[in-house]
Amino acid sequence: MTRRTHAAIAAAIAAALTLGLGACTSSTDTGDDTGQKGVTTEGNGIIGGTPVKGGTLNILSNVDFDQLDPTRNWTMPVMDVGVRLLYRTLTTFKAAPGSEGLKIEPDLATDLGTPSDGAKTWTFHLKDGLKYEDGTPIVADDIKYNVERSFSAELPGGPDYARRYLNAPEKYAGPLGGERLGKEAIDVPDARTIVFHLKRPVAEFGYTVTLPTFAPVPKAKEAGxxxxxxxxxxxxxxxxxxxxxxxxxxxxxxxxxxxxxPVRKAYPDKIVVDQTLKGTGIADRLIADQGDDRNAISYVDLVPAKVSDVLTNPDVKKRLISENAGCTTKLDMNNTKAPFDNAKVRLAMQYAVDKEAFQASFGGPAFNDIATTYLPPVLTEGAPVDHFLIKPAGDPEKAKALLAEAGFPNGFSTELITSTGGKQQAEALQAALKKVNVTVTISTVDPTAVSGIVGDKAKQPGLSVGGWCPDYPSAATFLPMIYDGRSIVDKNNYGNLSRFNDPQVNAELDRIAGLSDLQKANQAWLALDAKIMDESPAVPLVWQKKPLLVGSNIAGAYAHPVWAGQIDYAAIGLKSVK
Structure with missing residues (x-):
C-alpha cells in the first residue's frame, strides 16, 4: 500500500479507534494466543505519561508464545513481542497510538525502500552500526537467509508473502538443505544492500518488509x-x-x-514474562495492584467475569486499555468435508448461527461487535458492511428452509473442535445450531494442539472457530491469506482453514493484486468479499476488542492499531523506579 492510500485508511482506522467502553465490545481470553488484531483515560491515548529508564517490567500471561522464530511468527500478540523486543525488520510501524501508529518508518534500512521496474524490484540499504547480541555485525545476507527460511517445510506456519511475491524457483525448498536463492530472487551485492525481485508489481512492499520474515537470522545460529x-x-x-x-x-x-x-525506546532494564497464571488470576492481581504487580501488564485479555469489577472501580478503570483489534472471528466450515462441501448448507449456517449469543459468551457488547462480513471495518473504509442483513440472533426458519433445499430436511451431525478456554463460545454455537436440527459434538483440546488438528486435513473436523487479522491495513493481507485455494496444504494449513478453493476467486485475487491503482484495488477487494460471502466458506461472528489491564506504576501504555490492539512493547515502561 502506498503512503497516499495508507493515509486515507489511517483516517478511517483512527475513527474506529475512538470507540469507548460505553459503546463497545469485548474480547475474550480463550486460553490461547492464536492471534486476533479504546479506551484510555488520557487525551493522547497513552496511560501514565512518558516512562523513566530502568526497573523491571512484568508481563502476566497464561500461555506460552507459540513461535518466537521470526520465520514462523505470524500471530499478532507474538509478533508484537518479537519485532518490538527481540528482532528488527527492514521497516517497522511507528510507536504511537491511533492513526500515527499506522505509519511506517525505516528500521534496519536507511529508508522505506526504492522501487524500480514498475515496483517489481525493491532495493534497501542497511544502516551503519547494526549489531547482534554478541556484537557481530548484521549484514544483508542475514536478512536474505531468513527470507529463504520461510520457504522451508521444516519451519511451517509463518508469513508466506515471500513465497507469494518473490521470483523464486517453483520448487525451492529453503536453505536447511543447503540451497540458497539466486540473484533472480534476492540479490545481495554487498553487506549493506539487499535487492528483492518480485514476480509482479507490489506497491505495498515497503509495508510487507515490516513482517518478521524480513528480520535477520545469521546462518551460523541456525537451529531449525x-x-x-x-x-x-x-x-x-x-x-x-x-x-x-x-x-x-x-x-x-x-x-x-x-x-x-528511532522506534524502540527500551525503557525497562529487564522484562519478566510469567506464563503460569490461570483463570481470573491475572485480573485479580492487577485489580489489587500490590507490590511488583504495580509494575505489571496483562498479555491476555481481561476475562468477562471481571468486567464489572473493573468498570465499577474508577481507579482500576483508568488502567484499562480496550481498543478494537481489527480482526474477524469466524466459524470455519471444512469445505472438503460433507455436508459443508454443499454451498447451500454453508449458506444455511449463516442464518442458523445466533451471533448475539456468541457475542454474549465473549463478554457481550462491551467486548465485541457482531461481524457481518469477513473484512473488518478497518478494511472497509471504517464502516461495517452488512452483507446478508440477517438479524443478529439469526433466522432459524430461513436456515431450515435452506437445509431442506440442500437435501438435509432433518438436519445433520458434525463436530466442532475448540481449546479448553473456548468451550463456552462453542456451547453458544451448539445451542443455536440445535434449533435447526444440526447436532454439534464439541471436542475440547489443549490450546497448543488446536492448530495442529485444524491444519491437518486428515484430522480436521467439520467446524472450528478461528480468526484473522490484517498484517498491515490492506485487504491484500486478509482475503488472499484465508481464501486463496492454491495455498491449501494437507498438513500445517494455517491460513485457509475452511479449505475453500474456487478458481474464479483465485483468478480475481490475482487480478486485484496486479492493479496499480490502489483505490480501484480497494473497491475490488470489497466486491470480492461480497462474492465470497455468497459462497459462505465461513460464518463471520464478531469483531473483537482487546481489553488489557496495567498496573498503577506503568507508563507509556497504549494499544497499537497494527499489533491487534495489543500494548506496544516498543514504548512501555515504568513511571518511577525505586
Whole structure:
C-alpha cells in the first residue's frame, strides 16, 4: 500500500479507534494466543505519561508464545513481542497510538525502500552500526537467509508473502538443505544492500518488509525448529532464560544502539514474562495492584467475569486499555468435508448461527461487535458492511428452509473442535445450531494442539472457530491469506482453514493484486468479499476488542492499531523506579 492510500485508511482506522467502553465490545481470553488484531483515560491515548529508564517490567500471561522464530511468527500478540523486543525488520510501524501508529518508518534500512521496474524490484540499504547480541555485525545476507527460511517445510506456519511475491524457483525448498536463492530472487551485492525481485508489481512492499520474515537470522545460529527457543537478538533485548510455558526473562542487548533505532525506546532494564497464571488470576492481581504487580501488564485479555469489577472501580478503570483489534472471528466450515462441501448448507449456517449469543459468551457488547462480513471495518473504509442483513440472533426458519433445499430436511451431525478456554463460545454455537436440527459434538483440546488438528486435513473436523487479522491495513493481507485455494496444504494449513478453493476467486485475487491503482484495488477487494460471502466458506461472528489491564506504576501504555490492539512493547515502561 502506498503512503497516499495508507493515509486515507489511517483516517478511517483512527475513527474506529475512538470507540469507548460505553459503546463497545469485548474480547475474550480463550486460553490461547492464536492471534486476533479504546479506551484510555488520557487525551493522547497513552496511560501514565512518558516512562523513566530502568526497573523491571512484568508481563502476566497464561500461555506460552507459540513461535518466537521470526520465520514462523505470524500471530499478532507474538509478533508484537518479537519485532518490538527481540528482532528488527527492514521497516517497522511507528510507536504511537491511533492513526500515527499506522505509519511506517525505516528500521534496519536507511529508508522505506526504492522501487524500480514498475515496483517489481525493491532495493534497501542497511544502516551503519547494526549489531547482534554478541556484537557481530548484521549484514544483508542475514536478512536474505531468513527470507529463504520461510520457504522451508521444516519451519511451517509463518508469513508466506515471500513465497507469494518473490521470483523464486517453483520448487525451492529453503536453505536447511543447503540451497540458497539466486540473484533472480534476492540479490545481495554487498553487506549493506539487499535487492528483492518480485514476480509482479507490489506497491505495498515497503509495508510487507515490516513482517518478521524480513528480520535477520545469521546462518551460523541456525537451529531449525529449535530456533524459537532463543532467536538471536538484533533488537533492544536478548533472552537471558526461557523455560517454555513457565517464564521468560529478557535483559538488555548491550550492542543495540538507540541511535540506529528511532522506534524502540527500551525503557525497562529487564522484562519478566510469567506464563503460569490461570483463570481470573491475572485480573485479580492487577485489580489489587500490590507490590511488583504495580509494575505489571496483562498479555491476555481481561476475562468477562471481571468486567464489572473493573468498570465499577474508577481507579482500576483508568488502567484499562480496550481498543478494537481489527480482526474477524469466524466459524470455519471444512469445505472438503460433507455436508459443508454443499454451498447451500454453508449458506444455511449463516442464518442458523445466533451471533448475539456468541457475542454474549465473549463478554457481550462491551467486548465485541457482531461481524457481518469477513473484512473488518478497518478494511472497509471504517464502516461495517452488512452483507446478508440477517438479524443478529439469526433466522432459524430461513436456515431450515435452506437445509431442506440442500437435501438435509432433518438436519445433520458434525463436530466442532475448540481449546479448553473456548468451550463456552462453542456451547453458544451448539445451542443455536440445535434449533435447526444440526447436532454439534464439541471436542475440547489443549490450546497448543488446536492448530495442529485444524491444519491437518486428515484430522480436521467439520467446524472450528478461528480468526484473522490484517498484517498491515490492506485487504491484500486478509482475503488472499484465508481464501486463496492454491495455498491449501494437507498438513500445517494455517491460513485457509475452511479449505475453500474456487478458481474464479483465485483468478480475481490475482487480478486485484496486479492493479496499480490502489483505490480501484480497494473497491475490488470489497466486491470480492461480497462474492465470497455468497459462497459462505465461513460464518463471520464478531469483531473483537482487546481489553488489557496495567498496573498503577506503568507508563507509556497504549494499544497499537497494527499489533491487534495489543500494548506496544516498543514504548512501555515504568513511571518511577525505586
Amino acid at each position: 525448529a529449535n530456533y524459537s527457543n532463543h532467536p538471536f537478538s538484533s533488537g533492544p533485548y536478548k533472552i537471558e532464560s526461557y523455560d517454555r510455558g513457565k517464564r521468560m526473562v529478557l535483559v538488555r542487548n548491550t550492542y543495540w544502539d538507540e541511535k540506529t533505532d
